[in-house]
Amino acid sequence: MPVIVNGYELSDAEMEKELPEHQGTADPMKSAMTALVLRRILLDKANELGLSGEDEDKIEALLVREVVVPKPSSEECLRHYQAHPQRFTVGELVEANHILFQVTPALDLDNLRRHAEVVLQDLLDNPANFAAMAKVNSNCPSSEVGGNLGQLTRGDTVPEFEKVIFSAEEHKIVSRLVETRFGLHIVQLGRKLAGKLLPFEQVESKIADAMQRASHDHAMRQYLQLMVGQAKISGIELEGADTPLVQ
Template sequence: MLKAFTNAEKSPDTGSLRVNGVLIDDDAIAAETASHPDEADPGFAARRALVLRELLTQQARAKGLLDDGAAIDDATIDRLLDMECPMPEPTEAECRRYYSANASKFRSPDIVHARHILFALTEGVAMSRLRARAEEVRRDLARHPDKFDALARSLSNCPSGKVGGNLGQLTRGESVIEFDKALFDTRQTGLLPGLVRTRHGFHIVLIERRLDGAELPFEAVSQRIEQYLRDYVSHKAIQQYLTLLVSRAKVQGVSLDVPHGPLLQ
């Protein structure tokens, strides 16, 4: 969660791990390594996390927040960061400047009203035959669009077939990605010229109408912007604080001068 540039003296990522002379034993490293299974190098990630935790522990003791011999917990880390990294609150002027520079991000979603006929992939049905049948129906609909409702009711493998394939109002993100792209990565209305292939099968899609999203006023998004700026400033301040701790420390057993590595998770 916390990231930083670090400038600790270089040392191989093997052997005894020490932070300002404090030894972190092999059992602790092994236990922490098990907590980083998704890292490219779990052993390195474990040593890095342990170094940062030990540095924060030492700093908390120096500030009188932690008794000697006591293990640091998340609440104490939060108290330390509150003390060492005071966060200025974003002003309304700053929020308005961010809004003005990023107004395109603050829009109500585009809406598409669509119908579809699904030819579902099922066990025992050859994909080539299923595609050919779907293409045949799509060509028929291109000539006779008024048949869409009836064909959806009789052929679609989706529950929406009972209502003529009507999917109602859709916004981006409500459907599987392939269907989303077919709906929103075009400005077309009417019967789409080709089949839409998704994990569910082949879809014949009819876009009845589109409603473009509108830019939201500042008042509607001010709290969201304020929270974003607060989180951004906090993240940068913690980055700098961790960088400072590491740069002042004597660390043996791991090199922490890799830019943008996640130091504490």
Template sequence: MHTETAPSATASQGCGSGACQCAGAAPMAAQPVAQVNGIALHAPGQRPDTPTLRELAYTELLRQQAVQAGLLPHHPGPDALSAPELGDAERKVIEAMVDEEVRTPQPSEDEGRRYYEAHKPQFVVGQALHVRHILFAVTPGVNVQALTVHAERALLELSHKGVHPERFAQLAAELSNCPSSAQGGDLGWIGPDDCAPELATELFHLQHAQTGTGVHPRLFHTRFGFHIIDVLERRSGRQPDYEEVRERIAALLTMQSRARALHQYMSLLVGRAQVEGIELEGADSPLVQ
């Protein structure tokens, strides 16, 4: 006997078409509205990306602090429970408040000298390297592990003592994802400001980077991918005295000190607030940078 079964309560619901994607699709859960002390940062049903949401949260924290200090008026009206968009005048008030509340200690002469002694290569002027490289670019969807193995094999071949002098240029032409591959990977003479910061640190700013030529014994990893680096020639440059770079070091240490103070200030505001729907740490808002 044929018996009809009632559809299960857990069966997927759809429009009935086999070609339709809605069959079996679970309804999406509504994203909670992120709030700071009960003030919504976005409309229900909307969800800004994480960096934007954090910026909105930090800005609202600062606005509420300015209201509490009597520097900005309360936010009245039917939208009082939503974070208002700030105009230039309000932003200037907040910036002035932050400047007043966040004190940045000035670095001492001893601190400046200690920094100079610990980072001397950073201040060398006139240094340059004649460099060639092979770039194994990390692009979306690439198998990074396989790419690393491929790059390591090429580096191993180029590191052998008996390798032919022309082999680097040949491999650069075959493997490199940089336009310099047409010149055998030759980048010409470069200084610290002519390459990615990661390369500049390794090639110019570290103590071990001050001498020697030839193929570097390990891969360099930058935002662009993996590099095999061959230093052909070098100009050592000149090490300036501390007095020549005193103002530059003072500005650098002041900037670092202000960044720490701003982070502590924002962390204090976050710790006092009731924040829902987003994780906050320190000072990522452009208003306090």
């Protein structure tokens, strides 16, 4: 079935040119066609407004004109800084050991969880056995060194693991299983160094830039959704408007 946007039929040649840009996506064909549809919609809008230049230049000029977000105020940046001090703290370290019970598609998750809970309870009663239990039970290469992950800083691990290790009490075993995309973890904390909070004045400009980028991304999604809603499209159903348009 041909894909038609505002009376314009997208060609096989356009798809052949666009497809290589989407090979890393879950569905390259759908992603490429979505990008072509969105680009066509914006090109039509740019032409309607009388913008000049090459097609990509017209689209970029359209987005600069239509998607405008204000720079956040100093007060807004300060509120963000105060709400997320951990993001602006340097030198923070934590020593951690873990036992990973890896989740795989063919695995019975309930049985794995029950086994992990038994191991956790045994370690809460006998913390000195952690290294030995890690060697026997952990699916992580760190099992060979007693589950030792060494010194970790923020950004070294996945967010769900990081949140636990930086909030848990040092020299203790976390009293619950920690779930991440990799599986179930039993976590033991070692030393923790608090680090130093950078002064607001030193990070204000970075906060402002990050907040403006986030606002721009949100405004862009809203604008694309509006344009899709106003266009006449057949041959494809767009599930979202997150495909990059200008390379």
